Amino acid sequence: MRWLRHHAVTIFGSLAVLYLLVPIAVIAIFSFNDPEGKFNYSWSGFTLDHWTGAFSIPSLNDALVTSLQLAALSTLIATILGTMIALALVRHDFFGRRLANFLIVVPLATPEVVIGAALLSLFVSYNAALGFTTLLIAHVMFSISFVVIVVRSRLIGFDRGLEEAARDLGASAATTFRTVTLPLIMPGVIGAALLAFALSIDDFVISNFNSGQTETFPLYIFGAAQRGIPVEVYTLATILFGVTVVAMLFVIWQQARAERMAAMLPDDEPYGTTPAIPSAPGATGG
Amino acid sequence: MNGESSNPRRRRLIPYALLGPGLIWLLVFFVIPMYFMGELALRSGTLETGFGFSWEFSNFSDALSRYDENFIRSFLYAGIATLIALLIAYPLAYMIAFRAGRWKNALLFVVVAPFFTTYLIRTIAWTTILSDDSFVVETIGSLGLLGGSDRLLATPTAVIAGITYNFLPFMVLPIYASLERIDTRLIEAAKDLYSSAAQAFWRVTLPLSAPGVVAGTLLTFIPAAGDYINVIFLGSSNQSMVGNAIQSLYLSLRDYPTAAALSFMLMAVILALVVIYIRFAGSEALMGDEEEVR
Numbered sequence: 001m002r003w004l005r006h007h008a009v010t011i012f013g014s015l016a017v018l019y020l021l022v023p024i025a026v027i028a029i030f031s032f033n034d035p036e037g038k039f040n041y042s043w044s045g046f047t048l049d050h051w052t053g054a055f056s057i058p059s060l061n062d063a064l065v066t067s068l069q070l071a072a073l074s075t076l077i078a079t080i081l082g083t084m085i086a087l088a089l090v091r092h093d094f095f096g097r098r099l100a101n102f103l104i105v106v107p108l109a110t111p112e113v114v115i116g117a118a119l120l121s122l123f124v125s126y127n128a129a130l131g132f133t134t135l136l137i138a139h140v141m142f143s144i145s146f147v148v149i150v151v152r153s154r155l156i157g158f159d160r161g162l163e164e165a166a167r168d169l170g171a172s173a174a175t176t177f178r179t180v181t182l183p184l185i186m187p188g189v190i191g192a193a194l195l196a197f198a199l200s201i202d203d204f205v206i207s208n209f210n211s212g213q214t215e216t217f218p219l220y221i222f223g224a225a226q227r228g229i230p231v232e233v234y235t236l237a238t239i240l241f242g243v244t245v246v247a248m249l250f251v252i253w254q255q256a257r258a259e260r261m262a263a264m265l266p267d268d269e270p271y272g273t274t275p276a277i278p279s280a281p282g283a284t285g286g
Numbered sequence: 287m288n289g290e291s292s293n294p295r296r297r298r299l300i301p302y303a304l305l306g307p308g309l310i311w312l313l314v315f316f317v318i319p320m321y322f323m324g325e326l327a328l329r330s331g332t333l334e335t336g337f338g339f340s341w342e343f344s345n346f347s348d349a350l351s352r353y354d355e356n357f358i359r360s361f362l363y364a365g366i367a368t369l370i371a372l373l374i375a376y377p378l379a380y381m382i383a384f385r386a387g388r389w390k391n392a393l394l395f396v397v398v399a400p401f402f403t404t405y406l407i408r409t410i411a412w413t414t415i416l417s418d419d420s421f422v423v424e425t426i427g428s429l430g431l432l433g434g435s436d437r438l439l440a441t442p443t444a445v446i447a448g449i450t451y452n453f454l455p456f457m458v459l460p461i462y463a464s465l466e467r468i469d470t471r472l473i474e475a476a477k478d479l480y481s482s483a484a485q486a487f488w489r490v491t492l493p494l495s496a497p498g499v500v501a502g503t504l505l506t507f508i509p510a511a512g513d514y515i516n517v518i519f520l521g522s523s524n525q526s527m528v529g530n531a532i533q534s535l536y537l538s539l540r541d542y543p544t545a546a547a548l549s550f551m552l553m554a555v556i557l558a559l560v561v562i563y564i565r566f567a568g569s570e571a572l573m574g575d576e577e578e579v580r
Contacts, residue, residue, distance in 0.1 A: 016374050017396050023411035041417050082310035092301035111512025113529045118319035121326045141315040149384045152379030237407040244402040270566040
């Protein structure tokens with residue numbers, strides 16, 4: 001009984017972990033299913049057909065390609081714009097800073113259905129043709145805030161002394177940014193880009209409102225759901241999961257490496273082994 | 287601050303140059319669309335004749351009286367799902383923060399893993415798990431927990447379960463982040479001063495993790511209240527939420543004024559709730575810590 005009480009948190013937590021993983025396992029398992037009817041809802045037999053023929057449905061491939069193009073383009077734009085905003089917010093004090101912060105947070109506190117509906121209202125009011133362009137506009141819009149938050153958290157721990165050292169050694173502002181700042185914040189930027197990419201490729205709600213006839217991967221699934229989702233969708237979802245996991249591990253590895261590199265730099269300690277006069281004026285100058 | 291730029295006026299303009307493009311994007315494609323949605327909500331007419339602007343405030347009352355049940359269901363389901371998510375997420379976050387040891391990163395990875403599969407697909411996976419002849423439903427049914435019926439799909443339970451699952455990571459991550467930041471010496475100090483483990487938890491750990499709980503409940507409740515996917519796949523028209531009404535009014539019925547009025551009200555109610563909640567619980571939870579300029 002005492003054992004149970006002591007380990008209650010661990011037992012409960014493990015159950016929660018199981019709960020999180022079960023649907024993912026179901027998706028992977030059902031990509032090997034050989035359903036009798038059109039609906040891939042109950043298990044009827046093992047087959048590899050839907051892995052060997054993963055790319056055998058042209059309209060599904062088209063949707064996937066559209067999603068990948070959309071995600072790549074919106075990630076590129078959102079990452080650049082978001083990183084610039086993060087640099088401004090962390091490093092500069094300026095009039096309107098609170099307002100800028102507010103403008104970045106509000107989209108995160110807005111339900112997707114409202115963002116989608118508002119954008120559609122804008123496009124309808126101007127009779128804009130819905131399609132890839134409107135999707136791109138929408139995806140960049142909802143990704144920016146996430147990029148800002150991720151890059152900002154990386155910038156907050158940044159040692160500006162490194163940049164000052166580069167400037168003292170005669171590097172121009174542009175060279176300093178390119179050779180010191182950018183490499184050091186790169187893991188944060190890559191992490192943000194990956195998040196933006198994942199958000200874009202997964203987005204259904206906002207795309208649902210602003211896609212017109214253009215079909216992305218989630219929109220294809222939604223359309224197919226009525227007539228029965230092909231098993232290949234499960235296969236592609238499993239592949240996407242695998243690719244994302246590998247990309248995530250890569251970013252984590254990069255970040256760990258960057259931290260190791262940062263840890264090799266001398267921190268507050270003056271360069272000798274024997275401590276100089278504590279807090280000598282100018283010893284920690286910046 | 288040495289170097290940067292010798293010209294102080296140019297230096298003052300740097301932040302605006304950095305902010306400009308991104309904030310203009312947000313202004314044009316987030317703030318201004320909100321205005322257009324409000325304007326659309328005040329128009330009248332039909333799809334054939336076109337919608338003209340006419341200060342049609344009755345759109346709001348009409349929409350509310352037609353879809354009041356959807357509104358109630360949205361906030362009810364989202365509220366219950368948020369509460370269940372909190373009950374699941376807190377122990378999980380606690381385990382990851384204090385008990386996981388070297389498994390910490392692996393467990394955090396598991397928490398975000400659902401995000402690596404498509405939202406629609408993982409909701410559809412629940413359709414399989416909760417389908418009538420599935421292992422789960424038969425087990426629950428044989429325990430007599432289904433109340434005479436033999437199905438779980440197309441019930442509020444299924445919809446709430448789906449919403450809880452889909453937004454659970456939003457609850458776990460902020461709670462974990464705030465638990466992680468707690469100085470464990472404070473908890474030890476409480477125990478040194480003869481508090482029991484339970485007392486130390488209720489009076490030290492829980493209050494210190496409150497910002498995470500506030501952020502988590504907001505991040506879970508807001509998307510949950512606007513969701514319409516879970517109803518489509520796990521529910522039926524009897525569970526229709528306000529998101530479902532907005533979606534079909536905009537995209538199938540093309541009754542733009544009513545649809546805009548509904549989304550406007552959803553946004554207004556959520557903003558009001560967020561403001562009240564933040565007044566009550568402190569603002570740093572949502573805005574992030576106002577860090578110093580470096």
